[in-house]
Amino acid sequence: MDTLIEKLTYCIERGKVNKDAPYPPDLRGQEGSDELAALALENHISPDDILEACIEGMQRVGDKFGRNEVFVPELLMASKAMYAVMKHLKPYFESGAIKTKGKFIIGTVAGDLHDIGKNLVSMVVKGNGWEVIDLGIDAKPQKFIDAIKNHPDCTAVGLSALLTTTMINMAKTVEEIKRTFPNTKVIVGGAPVTRDAAMKMGADAYGKNPQEAVEFLSSIAR
Ligand code: B12
Numbered sequence: 330m331d332t333l334i335e336k337l338t339y340c341i342e343r344g345k346v347n348k349d350a351p352y353p354p355d356l357r358g359q360e361g362s363d364e365l366a367a368l369a370l371e372n373h374i375s376p377d378d379i380l381e382a383c384i385e386g387m388q389r390v391g392d393k394f395g396r397n398e399v400f401v402p403e404l405l406m407a408s409k410a411m412y413a414v415m416k417h418l419k420p421y422f423e424s425g426a427i428k429t430k431g432k433f434i435i436g437t438v439a440g441d442l443h444d445i446g447k448n449l450v451s452m453v454v455k456g457n458g459w460e461v462i463d464l465g466i467d468a469k470p471q472k473f474i475d476a477i478k479n480h481p482d483c484t485a486v487g488l489s490a491l492l493t494t495t496m497i498n499m500a501k502t503v504e505e506i507k508r509t510f511p512n513t514k515v516i517v518g519g520a521p522v523t524r525d526a527a528m529k530m531g532a533d534a535y536g537k538n539p540q541e542a543v544e545f546l547s548s549i550a551r
Pocket residue numbers: 384387388390391392394395401404405407408440441442443444445446447449450487488489490491492493494516517518519520521535536537538539541542
C-alpha cells in the first residue's frame with residue numbers, strides 16, 4: 330500500500346489532478362490525485378494518512394519553489410491536486426457534526442490568499458461538532474470584527490497566515506479583536522506562525538494543526 334501513498338504524494342507534488350488532465354505532460358494518461366485518493370479510501374487507508382501524504386507533497390513543491398526550481402503555476406496545480414483529494418476527505422472529516430457544540434469563526438488574514446490549511450482546520454473543527462463561520466481569504470480586520478458582532482456567542486476566532494509578510498496583518502487583526510472584544514478568545518496558526526509569535530501578538534493560543542484547534546475549543550467551551 331506504500332506505493333499508492335507514495336504515488337499520491339508524487340501527484341500532489343507534480344500537480345497531477347486526474348487521468349484526463351493534460352498536465353504535467355510526462356504524466357499524461359496516468360491516474361491523478363483524484364483517482365488515487367478514491368482508491369486509497371477503498372483500500373481502507375485512513376483519511377489521516379491520506380492527508381499526511383498530501384501535506385508531504387505540498388511541502389515538497391513548496392521546497393522546490395523556495396529553491397526556484399518551480400514557480401507559481403506549479404504551486405497552483407499542486408493546490409488543484411490537493412483540492413481534488415480534499416473533496417474525497419470532506420465527508421470523513423465533517424461527519425461528526427449533529428448537534429453543534431458552539432461557533433468558531435475562521436479566516437485567512439488580509440493580503441493572504443492561501444486557504445488549504447484554513448479549509449482543513451474548518452473541516453476538522455466541523456467534524457468535531459462545531460459550527461464554523463468561514464470568512465474566506467484576504468479577510469480584513471473589520472471582517473472579523475463584523476463577524477464577532479453578528480455571532481456574539483462564538484466560542485473563539487481562528488486566524489490563518491502562510492506568509493511571513495501577512496503575519497503583520499495577523500498581529501493587527503488580533504490587536505483589533507482584543508481592543509473591540511477583550512473577552513473573545515483567539516487562536517492563530519499557519520506554517521510561518523510559532524507559539525512565541527502567537528503570544529507576542531496577544532493571541533490566546535497557537536495551533537500547529539487542526540487537532541490543536543479542536544483541543545483549544547474544547548478546553549474553553551462553556
Ligand atoms: C499552495 C501554495 C500556494 C498557492 C495557494 C493556493 C491555495 N488555494 O491555498 C498559491 C499559488 C496561490 C500561492 C501563492 C503565493 N505563495 Co504560496 N505556497 C503554497 C505552498 C506550496 C503550500 C501551502 C499549503 O497549502 N500547505 C498545505 C497546508 C495543509 O498546510 P498549512 O497551510 O501550513 O496548514 C496547516 C497548518 O499550518 C495548520 N494551520 C493553518 N492555518 C491554521 C489556522 C489555525 C487557527 C490553526 C489552529 C492551524 C492552522 O493546519 C494545517 C493542517 O495541518 C507553500 C509551501 C509550504 N510548504 O507551505 C507555499 C508558500 C507558503 N508560498 C509562498 C509564497 C512566497 C507565495 C507567493 C508570494 C508567491 C508569488 N511570488 O506570488 C504567493 C502569495 C499569494 C498571497 N498573497 O497569498 C512561500 C511563503 C514564504 C514566506 N515564509 O513568506 C511558501 C512557504 C513557499 C516557499 N517555500 O517559498 N502559494
